């Protein structure tokens with residue numbers, strides 16, 4: 001066994017590939033295939049290659065967008081291959097699943113041996129084995145074999161090695177090992193891949209993600225969380241130079257009729273209640289209501305402004321001097337008219353053509369509900385009225401865009417993530433080293449035959465080995 | 478703003494000088510005498526120098542270390558300026574600062590390597606990359622170089638840790654890439670039987686190969702950690718830990734590429750030349766992930 005044991009295992013596997021027919025042969029064959037590092041490398045590269053697709057072709061867009069950019073024929077191919085949503089195609093998921101199976105099989109086949117070697121290992125080895133190792137030395141030392149062996153054991157223990165000793169006819173056999181944790185780490189990483197993928201699967205299957213447009217002061221029911229959410233306030237903070245510093249919404253959770261918690265969320269700081277996360281995601285002006293509208297009342301004949309009033313949303317204002325009662329009953333941000341249903345609606349959420357609807361009562365007798373346009377004052381005449389109305393301005397009501405998600409798989413993903421980071425770190429910085437020594441009596445004292453291997457990091461081990469050789473040379477026993 | 482920009486400029490010139498000195502050091506070495514049979518260095522890995530080369534080598538190290546100090550001060554100055562305008566300090570909050578930070582990490586990593594293994598000739602390649610990174614940063618338009626307040630999505634303590642960890646992994650991969658180039662040049666010279674003293678002055682192939690591997694073993698866990706910190710941040714900021722945003726996806730791609738490398742090392746034939754070529758390829762992918770994605774692909778990552 002040299003440090004690169006997987007190489008050996010791999011070649012054994014290929015030698016074993018003689019055809020067999022029984023179940024055990026098939027099983028061995030399958031295990032060999034799924035535990036192979038070649039398959040792992042293949043999967044890593046194929047996953048890397050296919051993952052690039054989704055970064056070059058925009059994902060989940062409308063068909064028109066693709067057709068315009070790539071043409072209809074290409075788009076049809078995209079659909080066939082799933083290129084418009086690569087990461088959720090059956091074949092991409094299959095590749096991920098294969099990687100999981102691959103790493104689990106690898107764990108299953110290789111970890112037991114590492115586990116076993118943590119408790120026991122071969123102490124007595126033949127001399128040629130030591131002499132044939134990559135790092136090897138013959139060190140003559142003056143002293144008795146027990147004394148020298150004792151010295152070496154002390155030296156190795158000092159360096160953090162676990163040392164085992166065994167006497168035989170020739171002399172003393174020593175075995176020392178250190179850093180097996182590095183290899184345990186590698187296998188921790190192998191298990192983690194499956195845990196992360198499973199967590200992701202659970203999240204996409206049992207989780208949900210919704211988007212809510214919420215107005216200040218309103219309360220919304222969250223059916224999937226079975227509680228209510230009240231939006232108390234929304235506002236924006238700015239830096240001195242006018243750039244946006246943060247978007248903020250103050251939210252209150254109402255559970256079983258009682259307010260439970262209140263929190264101001266910002267872009268990086270969501271509210272979490274009963275596993276449901278509320279994120280500050282966007283904001284904007286409402287398109288179907290305003291907070292206040294400023295209206296000028298003018299004389300139809302002279303065009304003189306008689307009075308300017310601020311009308312609160314759906315609250316009647318009494319203008320006694322003019323004998324008028326006014327209420328803003330409706331608002332649309334982008335006026336549109338459905339002529340079949342005879343219904344006014346907002347064509348977009350943009351404030352492109354805002355209009356309010358007024359309910360007015362003039363001198364108790366005249367009643368009307370005219371639409372007043374912000375951009376087109378005096379478009380419609382109110383028959384029989386003395387007045388003309390102009391919408392001078394309005395204060396839009398802000399809505400806050402909340403993303404509402406629940407992901408029951410997320411804990412599993414974090415568990416796997418921790419494992420992968422810890423595992424890779426262990427395996428990168430702790431390397432498995434093994435040393436064998438035979439202390440054999442000679443004419444002038446003893447000769448120490450020392451041999452060592454390392455799982456990796458040859459140059460550090462070479463340095464350590466050389467230093468160790470020097471120390472052993474100077475042992476005084 | 479002016480102070481940090483001036484200091485970053487100084488850093489650039491110092492790294493250029495250091496790079497030139499390291500090249501001079503290699504040229505001044507007369508290694509013929511001490512050349513040991515390939516793969517068996519006589520007296521350890523450390524390079525033993527005499528006369529001119531020793532002096533040039535010393536100056537090179539001092540200039541590099543001084544450059545690192547100036548680079549650190551520049552980053553601190555930038556952190557201070559950021560604190561003044563927006564109350565956050567991370568001096569890696571835009572492409573320019575990120576580049577300056579990567580240079581800093583590359584040079585720091587190089588100095589650690591030099592002190593630990595007593596090899597100076599690597600400097601010509603690795604300090605070279607640090608200098609190129611710093612130079613590329615200064616070629617960015619001025620509006621990318623200044624410290625603007627952070628947009629709300631970036632304004633979070635996650636930026637301190639996620640970005641710095643990821644950028645440090647890039648630096649490690651840069652070092653592996655530099656060592657890969659070094660390996661290929663030396664290997665080619667040996668293969669063609671050139672008796673050029675320039676290449677003979679470089680450490681033996683096995684050492685270069687091992688150092689490159691070590692650099693990747695530093696970068697790989699850092700990248701994994703960085704990607705996962707990014708996922709945690711996304712879980713707070715975007716409402717999901719993974720949304721296949723191009724930057725995110727490309728980091729995963731880079732992770733997969735190095736994952737393949739780490740496993741390939743365990744199979745026969747994936748050392749030396751092939752590993753060197755692969756390390757250079759990996760580094761090119763890192764560059765794309767760092768620059769290409771920001772400028773060529775659109776996504777949620779609000780950098781640049």
Ligand code: HEM
Pocket residue numbers: 006034035036037038040099102103104106110114183186187189190193420423424427428456736739740743
């Ligand atoms: C899914 C993601 C995977 C990750 C993150 C991962 C990570 C790692 C890491 C960090 C190491 C340590 C490398 C070293 O010691 O230099 C390692 C070792 C190894 N990996 Fe993986 N690996 C993955 C998948 C696989 C797969 C699918 C196989 C299938 C054969 C595999 C086979 C091995 C083997 C045989 C080792 C050596 C273990 C030992 O030291 O005893 N890996 N892996």
